[in-house]
Amino acid sequence: MTNTSLQPFLPKCLWAVFTLFCLPITVTGQSLKVMSYNIHHGADSEEVFTHEKIGQFIKSSGVEIVGLQEVDSICERSGKSDQMKIFAKITGMEATFGRHFAYDGGAYGLGILSRYPMRDIRNDRITSIRSNGEKGTLALLSAKLTLPSGQDIIFATVHFALDQTTRMQQAKEVLGYLDCDLPVILTGDLNAEPHSEEIKLLNTKLFNTQSKADHTFPFDQPIKKIDYIMVSRKGCSVVIKTMVVSGNHLSDHLPIISEVKIGEE
Numbered sequence: 001m002t003n004t005s006l007q008p009f010l011p012k013c014l015w016a017v018f019t020l021f022c023l024p025i026t027v028t029g030q031s032l033k034v035m036s037y038n039i040h041h042g043a044d045s046e047e048v049f050t051h052e053k054i055g056q057f058i059k060s061s062g063v064e065i066v067g068l069q070e071v072d073s074i075c076e077r078s079g080k081s082d083q084m085k086i087f088a089k090i091t092g093m094e095a096t097f098g099r100h101f102a103y104d105g106g107a108y109g110l111g112i113l114s115r116y117p118m119r120d121i122r123n124d125r126i127t128s129i130r131s132n133g134e135k136g137t138l139a140l141l142s143a144k145l146t147l148p149s150g151q152d153i154i155f156a157t158v159h160f161a162l163d164q165t166t167r168m169q170q171a172k173e174v175l176g177y178l179d180c181d182l183p184v185i186l187t188g189d190l191n192a193e194p195h196s197e198e199i200k201l202l203n204t205k206l207f208n209t210q211s212k213a214d215h216t217f218p219f220d221q222p223i224k225k226i227d228y229i230m231v232s233r234k235g236c237s238v239v240i241k242t243m244v245v246s247g248n249h250l251s252d253h254l255p256i257i258s259e260v261k262i263g264e265e
Contacts, residue, residue: 029263030149031240033062036157036187036229037255038069041108042078045219050250051083055090057250058113063257065145066093066113067157067187067229070251073097074106084111098123098141100159110141110157118143126158126173129166138170140177151262153235154180158188160198167191167198175205183235183262189227189253199228206230209258210242216254222246229258 035058042051058066068087072078088095093113100109112118125137142156158174160167167190178184186206192198194212209229215222222244231239243257 029261030147030151031259031261032147032153032185033064033257033259034155034185034187034229035061035063035066035255035257036069036189036227037066038159038189038227038251038253039071039083040251040253041070041072041075042081042083043251044249045252049079049081051078051081051086052090054250055087057248057255058087058093059091061245061255061257064115065155065185066111067141067155068111068113069157069159069189071097071109071111072103072106073099073109075104075108076106077104080106084113087111087113094118096121096141096143098139098157100138101136110139110159112141112143112155112157114143114145114155116145116147118145120144122177124173124177126170126177127166128161129163140174142178144182147262149262152182153262154178154182154184156184156186156188158186158190160188160190160192162191164192164196164198167196168201171198171201175202178205178232181234184232185260186230187228191226193225202230206232209239209260210244210256214242214244214256216244216256217252219249219252219254222254227253227256229256231260231262235262 084095098110099107124140128136128138216227238261240259
């Protein structure tokens with residue numbers, strides 16, 4: 001593990017370079033650079049708007065697909081900004097928003113940015129238990145993408161609950177929704193550490209691209225790994241590089257990046 005820097009938005013980066021095999025498949029497939037980032041409704045820990053800087057950071061990182069959590073759409077608290085539209089304009093990427101629920105004059109949810117056209121965009125609903133015990137739902141946002149190699153993949157992003165019982169139910173539902181014959185990449189703030197039962201359940205079908213020691217929260221003194229990029233055990237080949245972007249103060253979470261190779265069995 002070595003330190004490097006990508007100025008001006010990546011002052012410190014932790015890189016891990018390793019090879020991780022799943023099913024025996026061709027290793028000449030498409031290399032893909034992916035990010036997961038909980039953007040804290042486009043504000044830093046002091047509630048200063050950072051969505052413009054987040055867009056510039058994403059652009060400078062060179063990633064091809066991004067899963068975003070805690071995205072605001074036309075909410076009062078974030079200045080009535082359409083954050084996914086802003087990110088799309090800055091990065092030149094295609095954008096889609098998946099609403100969890102109405103909030104503060106707008107909506108709150110998830111987002112995907114992609115350099116490749118998205119189709120079959122879905123907002124599947126997973127279980128949510130509100131503080132008063134009332135049952136509701138949250139979004140699991142996914143899209144089908146065709147990579148330059150011609151390979152189709154499913155890319156998804158999600159934000160799990162704070163309580164473990166609900167997270168276990170959500171993990172079961174996510175595995176059900178993402179059960180398909182295509183390679184799958186799942187990104188998200190799962191609010192669970194790698195040793196938890198819900199992560200172990202997800203790992204029956206998806207593997208973590210990053211180390212258990214790649215802590216992502218809180219941003220200033222990270223002591224927990226709760227943000228993930230997972231890939232399916234079917235249709236993936238090699239994890240080339242991983243990165244946790246330390247020193248990034250645009251949110252209360254650190255962004256993570258993985259470069260993976262997708263191929264055919």
